Amino acid sequence: MENKDSFKKIDVSKEVIKYDPSAYPxxxxxxxxxLKDLSKIECQNLMFSWIEDLPTxxxxxxxxxxxxxxxxxIKKSKQISNSEISxxxxxxxxxxxxxxxxxxxxxxxxxxHLSAINYAFWHNEGMKRCLTCKSIxxxxxxxxxxxxxxxxxxxxxxxxxxxxxxxxxxxxxYKGFTYGDSTKILFVDVKTFDYLTKKxxxxxxxxxxxxxxxxGIKNVVSYISISGDVNIxxxxxxxxxxxxxxxxxxxxxxxxxxxxxxxxxxxxxFYRTLCGLYLCQRQRHLIAKIN
Numbered sequence: 001m002e003n004k005d006s007f008k009k010i011d012v013s014k015e016v017i018k019y020d021p022s023a024y025p026x027x028x029x030x031x032x033x034x035l036k037d038l039s040k041i042e043c044q045n046l047m048f049s050w051i052e053d054l055p056t057x058x059x060x061x062x063x064x065x066x067x068x069x070x071x072x073x074i075k076k077s078k079q080i081s082n083s084e085i086s087x088x089x090x091x092x093x094x095x096x097x098x099x100x101x102x103x104x105x106x107x108x109x110x111x112x113h114l115s116a117i118n119y120a121f122w123h124n125e126g127m128k129r130c131l132t133c134k135s136i137x138x139x140x141x142x143x144x145x146x147x148x149x150x151x152x153x154x155x156x157x158x159x160x161x162x163x164x165x166x167x168x169x170x171x172x173x174y175k176g177f178t179y180g181d182s183t184k185i186l187f188v189d190v191k192t193f194d195y196l197t198k199k200x201x202x203x204x205x206x207x208x209x210x211x212x213x214x215x216g217i218k219n220v221v222s223y224i225s226i227s228g229d230v231n232i233x234x235x236x237x238x239x240x241x242x243x244x245x246x247x248x249x250x251x252x253x254x255x256x257x258x259x260x261x262x263x264x265x266x267x268x269x270f271y272r273t274l275c276g277l278y279l280c281q282r283q284r285h286l287i288a289k290i291n
Contacts, residue, residue, distance in 0.1 A: 007264070007265050008264040009263050010263075012260055013031070016260060017031045019111050021215055022216075022217050023111050023115050023236065024115050024117070025233050025234070026187065028217060029185065030252045039247075040251070042256055042259075043255060045093075046255065047091070048090070048092075048093075051086050052086070052280060053085070091277060092145050093274050094145040096113065096117050096272070096274075096275070097271070098116070099269065102269075109269075110262075113273070117273060117275065118237055121148065122148050122238065126146030126147075127142075148285075149243075151282070152285055155282060156282055156283070159289050160172070164290070166200050169196070172242070173244070174226075176244035176285070179283045180246040180283075185231050185233055186231065187235040187242070187243040187245060188234065189234075189238040197221060205223055207223075214233075218234075230244075240290040240291070242287070242290065243285070244285060249285070252275060253275060254273070254274060255275070
């Protein structure tokens with residue numbers, strides 16, 4: 001029989017999140033042990049759901065053509081097209097596993113592990129259904145959580161030119177602050193961060209946050225705009241993208257007792273996390289793709 005002492009499973013979730021927050025800023029702002037992890041939720045299922053109000057595309061069919069009533073019907077049709085319908089959104093818990101060979105590299109491997117989760121929370125496409133099947137089986141699909149860029153792709157994405165103007169940026173913020181909290185996080189790629197802070201926003205209007213205010217994330221700057229207060233964060237997972245996110249609508253779900261653990265078995269070491277992303281109130285967020 002295997003010696004039980006050769007197997008150890010240690011909960012390191014509150015420790016590793018502080019190693020290098022700049023490498024996984026979205027995840028760091030979701031997981032804040034300093035605030036008792038208010039955005040972290042333990043769940044007992046590998047799928048979780050929420051109700052979202054989404055725009056409908058219903059139209060009226062007009063059978064009789066009478067000038068007066070036709071105009072009324074067209075007006076009614078537009079009203080229906082612009083209405084919303086409550087829809088259930090599903091997302092999934094995804095297993096993240098990082099195996100490494102030397103305990104001396106555990107800090108470096110932890111950063112790598114959390115960076116992979118951070119990237120997935122932006123980019124993953126979610127569960128892929130078999131085109132000919134209504135159900136999902138392990139042979140048809142890989143269990144994957146759906147990331148922000150895919151959860152918002154249908155209705156909350158606009159396009160901006162590479163050299164967008166101050167007016168374009170102001171319009172983006174105006175639209176992004178139409179709903180939701182008066183303070184939001186603007187996640188941007190490195191090049192866009194430099195463009196915003198050097199060409200678009202006056203230096204005197206920017207305030208660099210100290211590390212104890214930015215949860216250890218480097219070079220976070222705050223900007224008080226006409227539309228709302230913005231904290232601008234470099235996000236290494238993004239490319240040619242600005243994402244204005246209302247963090248009050250995001251949650252980090254993890255499967256029961258399966259938040260980030262360091263597992264030691266003989267001479268093998270693993271970081272293992274079972275987690276997924278929850279994002280509600282789509283109208284409170286806005287993505288800009290920069291071409």
